[in-house]
Amino acid sequence: MALDPDDPRTPSQQIAAALRAEIKTGKFAPGEKLPSQNDLVERFSVARETIKAALRRLQDERLIVTRQGSGTFVRANTERPVGLRPHIERAFEATHVAIDFAGFSGETLYNAIQETLDKVRIGRLTPESIRIRILISDMNAPMAIPCRAEDRADDPRVRARSARITNRSIHAIVDAVQELADLDLVKVATTEVRVHGAAPLFKLFVINDEEAFFGFYPVVEHTVSVDGQPLAIYDAMGKDAVLFPFTPSDDDASHDGLYVQQAGAWFNSMWTTIAREYTS
Template identity: 55%
Template sequence: MSRDVANLVSRVGHVATIGRMELDRDDPRPPYQQVAAALRAAILGRTFQPGEQLPSQNELATTFGVARMTVQQALRIIRDEGLTVSRQGSGVFVRERAARPAGLRPHIERIFDAEKVTIDFVGFTSETLHGAITEPLDKIRSGRLTPRDIRIRILLPDMSRPLALPVAVSGDEAASARARARSAAISARHVGAIRDSVEELQDMGLVRSATVESRVHGSAPLFKAYILSATDVFFGFYPVREHEVRDGDDRLATYDSLGRDSELFHYTDDGDPESPGTQFVAQARLWFDSMWDTIATKVTP
């Protein structure tokens, strides 16, 4: 960036605004990642205070001289990092506890610096996983990261059968089925994108092997977990909220698991078999493998 974000912030009422900034043309990162980095720095540096509203998408697009779609991608990144929360009809706000994020993305990038990369993910739709691995994959394509083998396993709820979540507030099963179908479509889109982008690396000769597998199970989505190279686990519960979603031309009120509101907790295998972190990682791996090898059903591309 041409100037520090903190020097460009002013406020109108309770909403922070930023003056015009230019992206660094010599920065190899895509524009959306540069915008995300600037907003991340502003949030963690307390330029934007916890609970404070960010500028609108249109204002951010003008600020950085980018398209609104670029801003949306950047906001999705910092939302997935747990730095912000969206409030329907109000805007995007810095999370109250954003000063102490779990730091999932730096850990994911770190494991891609090793020769062998393994990620086991259990969650709702894999949307956050897709966002978290985008930057490391870009760095592999540009030669800045050089893993040899990548294996990703994705464990998701089977939305083809009745589940406790998502469910229509009205209790109508037909409406609940539509809500599940919507979630299934989101899952399929992100799993497909992950598979295409990872397996492409092998096709391009950038890695020796690259596999993405996905399976589904019959439990409701109540938590998410990332098991990174069998040594680190990021775990968070899904809070259940009443949430209105688009259903064709209509709006559907549902009770849903909202991943963007999950607080991730980090556990590390530190080599001490008696430490809580090591035990949690071991139990998380055991649970994932037990689900994967028994009641989970393979999903074909």
């Protein structure tokens, strides 16, 4: 790609503009790795320092992040849960994979991870170990949500419905991960699940102790079927939760690194204190 000699912008500005357009239009998706500096040097026929200057511009705009030894990646701006997939898949390129999830049912985690586990199954990803920890609300105990909308009262039938949704997602994750160990595709593959008595107000993912994603559950009223009859309830809607990414980089002046550290510390504090073993 030749630069325009009549463009009043510097070569690095032109290159930054071209890459910015490709990011904004989705050619490079959130979490996707950009071409290497060598590839960009060849593509634009410029010196490496020019490429570095262009990348610094995009980094200052918080469009990309650079990780030592890994490369340059498109920053995950505010995005919905589907944006987790490239981050989780990249995490499985590591030798040892660790994912901590705290939230409601685990449904988002299962949807984000199933394609990656399939790639491990067919040998496209080859981690040596996988450790997944899941921390969820205990639907056997009354809590603020879910509840009947009419009087905001606890209803065991409503909690039982939520428990069925949770059980389905949790068992799917546990079985899929265990299968990798049973087939000797991964040396060590474990899924641990614990519950606690707090209402589900947010979801949190901590991936390989390097990235974190956080989103609030909107509480909405909707009608569900309970014992064959429609019932209006207030519920936490995980599919409507917008995830905020925290992705530290080598040159990142933000507090992303501190957030990831504190998110992991919070998870461990819950896990080792008030959380107890999950039983379906």
